[in-house]
Amino acid sequence: MKVDDGYEVVIGLEVHAQLLTKTKLFCGDTTLFGQEPNTQVSIVSLAHPGTLPKMNKEVIRLAVTLGLATHSEIVQRNYFARKNYFYPDLPKGYQISQHTTPICKGGFLEITVGTEKKSIKLNRIHMEEDAGKSIHDDNTPYTQLDFNRAGTPLLEIVTEPDLRSAEEAAAYVTTLRKLVRHLQVCDGNMEEGSLRCDVNISVRKKGDEKLGTKVEIKNLNSIRFIKKAVEYEKEQLIQKLKNGETILQQTKGWDETTSTTYIIRTKEDEDDYRYFPEPDLPPFNITAEEIETVRNAMPPLQSEIKEKLQTTYGLSTYDASLLAEDTELAGLFFGIAKETTNYKAAANWVIGPVKNHLTAQDESTDARTLNPSSIAQLISLTDEGLISYGIASQKIFPHLLSHPQTDIEEYIKSESLGLQSSDETDAHIDAALTKHAQKITEYRKGKKGLLSLFVGEVMKLSKGKANAEEVTKKISEKLNG
Structure with missing residues (x-):
């Protein structure tokens, strides 16, 4: 009891x-x-x-x-x-x-x-x-x-x-x-x-x-x-x-x-x-x-921040609510949004990897210690197809937390974190389909959810260096062709 x-x-x-x-x-x-x-x-x-x-x-x-x-x-x-x-x-x-x-x-x-x-x-x-x-x-x-x-x-x-x-x-x-x-x-x-x-x-x-x-x-x-x-x-x-x-x-x-x-x-x-x-x-x-003078000089409160996130940056009600209820996270988002127009990606980064990191660290750190320029650069490199989101969030971001002055592009080169070539991706796709050959028939009989199994296997073989969208498209073409 x-x-x-x-x-x-x-x-x-x-x-x-x-x-x-x-x-x-x-x-x-x-x-x-x-x-x-x-x-x-x-x-x-x-x-x-x-x-x-x-x-x-x-x-x-x-x-x-x-x-x-x-x-x-x-x-x-x-x-x-x-x-x-x-x-x-x-x-x-x-x-x-x-x-x-x-x-x-x-x-x-x-x-x-x-x-x-x-x-x-x-x-x-x-x-x-x-x-x-x-x-x-x-x-x-x-x-x-x-x-x-x-x-x-x-x-x-x-x-x-x-x-x-x-x-x-x-x-x-x-x-x-x-x-x-x-x-x-x-x-x-x-x-x-x-x-x-x-x-x-x-x-x-x-x-x-x-x-x-x-x-x-x-x-x-x-x-x-x-x-x-x-x-x-x-x-x-x-x-x-x-x-x-x-x-x-x-x-x-x-x-x-x-x-x-x-x-x-x-x-x-x-x-x-x-x-x-x-x-x-x-x-x-x-x-x-x-009192009114003080009120007029105050920074915007949560309701005002939420409205701005939706109207100015086009975020969904859900994303805007999550950011607005934490003014430090909202402040980081606004910092990132000054350097990228991919506002959805900025919101995803703040609500995902950043918030997870802050939660894990309890009260020993806060969003103000993070560099919005670095996160904006990771978004740009991902959008350009030079790195995968998985590599950015699971490899580069953790490194930046302890080494904030790192030159990101040099770090990607030195650690070989860039996306693999199309030929390498094709080789990993063939290996994944060969490994799970018995699942191909099941997929073609209607178990379309198995697609994620094949994609996951390729990402595992590539150590996260494959482009997930490209992998998904190529596997679908092979299985449905």
């Missing part, structure tokens, strides 16, 4: 997205990543006495952009609040965030899991400053603090408890990451920590309406880890319920070396944060005109 038989997992996510601003939320310190510790700081971010924060207006624009893209209500009258939970890696000892007036309320994000689509409701999107980084080095008994990240602007995107599986949680973060990249709100780099996820998870008997006691898993920086953490904690919680144990409200971390969670603290409620309006920052208003 499965451990989750009779139980349902309920998941809500809090995603923290560092914004693509040049400076921090309340001062002019730069937000460059990977600099020497404590070099991207100033008297403001270090909270020297007498210093005051000053609002970065670009943060408001980016927040409104994401709010509009997720169908949220933009809250026009706003203010910041102090969150007085102790932060050892924020020099002030508290965080400036938003509480009762998040800049965006409600909204939703549509995800796809397999063939199923689901709308995940958002509770809020609010602005806050990031904390610094605590470094625990085995070589010293002390905790080291790097304040470079302290004060970096964040958007926290909080869902309702609408997710019901690890797959849905992973799909949501994947979709959100693609959206913030498309909008140029956040670079989505989870390995560098610019997109991080907290998972709130509880379990209950199937059919129950009341939510169970939640456990929060903090700072997951990989979609793979999100899936693993949900699966692990779900099993732990269900087992506790089966054993009659009391589930405590806890905050946990994720140990990626053991693929287990560990307790950070127990029982933490909103009251522990002691919010109150930030006295050093005045309230601010966002006008309807400012």
Whole structure:
């Protein structure tokens, strides 16, 4: 019996997205990543006495952009609040965030899991400053603090408890990451920590309406880890319920070396944060005109991309839908389409080999790392009959992924990947028909599906170097002649 038989997992996510601003939320310190510790700081971010924060207006624009893209209500009258939970890696000892007036309320994000689509409701999107980084080095008994990240602007995107599986949680973060990249709100780099996820998870008997006691898993920086953490904690919680144990409200971390969670603290409620309006920052208003200015400057959303793919490039509804629901793939298609007029082939490449590669690589790569010019060249060489699609997709494309600067035509020559001669093709056809001679009679009696057997044998003998269309035509002529 499965451990989750009779139980349902309920998941809500809090995603923290560092914004693509040049400076921090309340001062002019730069937000460059990977600099020497404590070099991207100033008297403001270090909270020297007498210093005051000053609002970065670009943060408001980016927040409104994401709010509009997720169908949220933009809250026009706003203010910041102090969150007085102790932060050892924020020099002030508290965080400036938003509480009762998040800049965006409600909204939703549509995800796809397999063939199923689901709308995940958002509770809020609010602005806050990031904390610094605590470094625990085995070589010293002390905790080291790097304040470079302290004060970096964040958007926290909080869902309702609408997710019901690890797959849905992973799909949501994947979709959100693609959206913030498309909008140029956040670079989505989870390995560098610019997109991080907290998972709130509880379990209950199937059919129950009341939510169970939640456990929060903090700072997951990989979609793979999100899936693993949900699966692990779900099993732990269900087992506790089966054993009659009391589930405590806890905050946990994720140990990626053991693929287990560990307790950070127990029982933490909103009251522990002691919010109150930030006295050093005045309230601010966002006008309807400012919201419309942001809306008009936004890149096209999925529905607009789909229409463009169909009307401008003549793609089918199916192909356009697949590309439009992934803005990174759509962007790659548009890049390829600048260098070829074979738009159907461009779509096939993106939906086929490219998407398969990205799926296999999980979150470690994305479509932006691929060179559209190289794919356009492979399409051209295939159309000219110099290489086969099989060779292009199965031999040359994988090589280009690890050697992007390769001269494609030189590589084809050096590896003898060009299409074989007509005489070589004829020889392979004769060999294939001789090998499957008993099938020829069956074909001529009406089993026309055997044609693919003969073609496949020729392609196998030619190691993919035969032109499949030419092979199909020649075999048909021989068998029907």
